[in-house]
Amino acid sequence: MNIKAQIPNLFTMLNLFSGCVALVFVANSEFEMAFYFVCLGIFFDFFDGFFARKFGVAGPLGVQLDSLADMVTSGVVPGYVMFKLMADSTVFGSESYLPYLGFIITLGACYRLAKFNIDTRQSDSFIGLPTPANALFITSLPLVADYFHQEIDMEFSYHSWVLIAITFLSTFVMNAEIPLFSLKIKDFSFAKYKLQIFFLAVSVLLLIFLQITAVPLIILIYVLLSVLNNMVNKKSA
Secondary structure (H helix, E strand, C coil), X not given: CCHHHHHHHHHHHHHHHHXXXXXHHHHCCCHHHHXXXXXXXXXXXXXXXXXXXXHCCCCHHHHHHHHHHXXXXXXHHHHHHHHHHHHCCCCCCCCCXXXXXXXXXXXXXXXHHHHHHHCCCCCCCEECCCHHHHHHHHHHHHXXXXXXXXXXXXXXXXXXXXXXXXXXXXXXXXXXXXXXXXXXXXXXXXXXXXXXXXXXXXXXXXXXXXXXXHHHHHHHHHHHHHHHHHXXXXXXX
């Protein structure tokens, strides 16, 4: 057995395991721990690809395993979080079927992952919001509300229809034909990577000053900067 060939798959399985643990925490409404395990899963997801490229062992099995693991960590978990947020809403109530709309995020993530596997345009950048970024956005929402309650002592809750709007919007952005600039910086050329460097610097500052509440804001800034960058490139072309 080629041990090196199995190292990326091990990291992929750790991603899947993290997603399974996150689901347990969501079931118990422990959203903070669920968020951290989603972050851990995304960490493992990054390194499975890193080691596959480093060892030259990338193959079809790894691609399939990666998508299946992401389906749980970045698909089922955020859908379940949205379901729980809607189910806890005073507008819908426990007997409403509307909270099940939260799993539209899961369906959108599944479609996005399948489309990504056969799309040859996304080797260096993305078209549509990647499922891990969307998962971070959705799973951070209850932490933002909790932050306002505990740290700022301010009553804050998401209106049920706002949650439905976020559900449909996030599903759309994952699958929309919107080119998003690559975050890979291959050399230290400021002129070439000024947009990436600016975004990373802003993200670090937001995390320092806003802590966990910065996460959804960073994802929104990433999408908006990409849209603006596309408009500028289109005008200059």
